Amino acid sequence: MIIGQKLRELREEKGLLLRQVAAELEVDTAYISKMERGEKNIRKEFIIQLASLYNHNQDELLALWLADKIYDTVKDEAMAFEAIEIAKKYLSKEI
Amino acid sequence: MIIGQKLRELREEKGLLLRQVAAELEVDTAYISKMERGEKNIRKEFIIQLASLYNHNQDELLALWLADKIYDTVKDEAMAFEAIEIAKKYLSKEI
DNA sequence: ATATTTTTGACTAAAATTGACAAGTCAATC
DNA sequence: GATTGACTTGTCAATTTTAGTCAAAAATAT
Numbered sequence: 001m002i003i004g005q006k007l008r009e010l011r012e013e014k015g016l017l018l019r020q021v022a023a024e025l026e027v028d029t030a031y032i033s034k035m036e037r038g039e040k041n042i043r044k045e046f047i048i049q050l051a052s053l054y055n056h057n058q059d060e061l062l063a064l065w066l067a068d069k070i071y072d073t074v075k076d077e078a079m080a081f082e083a084i085e086i087a088k089k090y091l092s093k094e095i
Numbered sequence: 096m097i098i099g100q101k102l103r104e105l106r107e108e109k110g111l112l113l114r115q116v117a118a119e120l121e122v123d124t125a126y127i128s129k130m131e132r133g134e135k136n137i138r139k140e141f142i143i144q145l146a147s148l149y150n151h152n153q154d155e156l157l158a159l160w161l162a163d164k165i166y167d168t169v170k171d172e173a174m175a176f177e178a179i180e181i182a183k184k185y186l187s188k189e190i
Numbered sequence: 191a192t193a194t195t196t197t198t199g200a201c202t203a204a205a206a207t208t209g210a211c212a213a214g215t216c217a218a219t220c
Numbered sequence: 221g222a223t224t225g226a227c228t229t230g231t232c233a234a235t236t237t238t239a240g241t242c243a244a245a246a247a248t249a250t
Contacts, residue, residue: 002185018227028210033228041207059174066169066178071185073164079154083161084183090097090166091175113196123241128196135239 001071003047003064004038010054011036024053038068096166098142098159099133105149106131119148133163 011021018036022029025046034040047065051058074080106116113131117124120141129135142160146153169175 002181017225019225027208029226030211030228031209033226034209037228039229040209043208059177062172063174063177063181066172066174067181067185069168070165070178070182073168074161074182074186077157077161079158079161080186081183082154082158083165084179084186086097086158086162087165087169088176088179090162091169091179112194114194122239124195125197125242126240128198129240132197134198138239 001038001068003042003061003068004036006061006064007042007050007054008036010050010056014054016053021050021053025049096133096163098137098156098163099131101156101159102137102145102149103131105145105151109149111148116145116148120144 011018018029018032022032025032031040035042035046042065044062044065047061048058050056051061070084074083077083106113113124113127117127120127126135130137130141137160139157139160142156143153145151146156165179169178172178
């Protein structure tokens with residue numbers, strides 16, 4: 001989703017090829033392509049490596065990555081907003 | 096987590112046994128026990144059936160159920176709050 | 191004590207995920 | 221129009237995760 005787009009932007013800014021990024025992460029080129037297009041989940045570890053490779057703020061990327069996961073779990077749910085508020089409440093109380 | 100507790104409360108209010116609820120959902124008794132104690136995920140379909148069985152507001156239960164899922168995906172993440180805000184933004188823009 | 195309810199742990203079938211590989215498309219260039 | 225390079229797509233094997241059962245153990249009530 002959004003993290004994928006962002007990763008593609010960053011890669012293109014750096015002028016890197018899928019192949020080069022793939023070599024860095026030690027995975028197949030096709031796999032990077034799929035991550036960038038949101039066809040595959042991205043492992044947290046990869047985000048960290050990519051933040052470093054692209055010289056980009058790691059926390060920002062991790063936030064986007066996590067936001068995508070949240071979005072994915074709520075997107076088709078009628079109670080999405082209510083649930084988010086409840087989850088936030090749990091979270092601030094460190095349940 | 097929280098949805099489990101709530102389901103247990105509701106069941107006890109109605110004076111139903113695990114066995115009886117299990118029969119209603121057509122699953123094993125142990126499974127209900129595990130759902131109520133947050134040891135197993137609960138299928139959305141079960142929440143709907145239980146709302147009806149317990150005569151309780153379905154949307155409220157679904158919101159709790161979804162909140163738990165959100166909480167679960169963010170609970171160990173440093174960027175949890177930021178991610179939630181981003182996800183909310185996506186959601187309100189219906190991306 | 192014993193009968194009933196709930197919990198626990200081990201287990202398995204099914205489903206989802208990871209990631210590779212091969213073949214395909216698409217542009218640009220020769 | 222053939223070739224080359226970058227990316228995409230489909231399929232697949234291997235691994236991991238999940239759903240739910242069963243039997244035994246623990247807890248609770250009678």
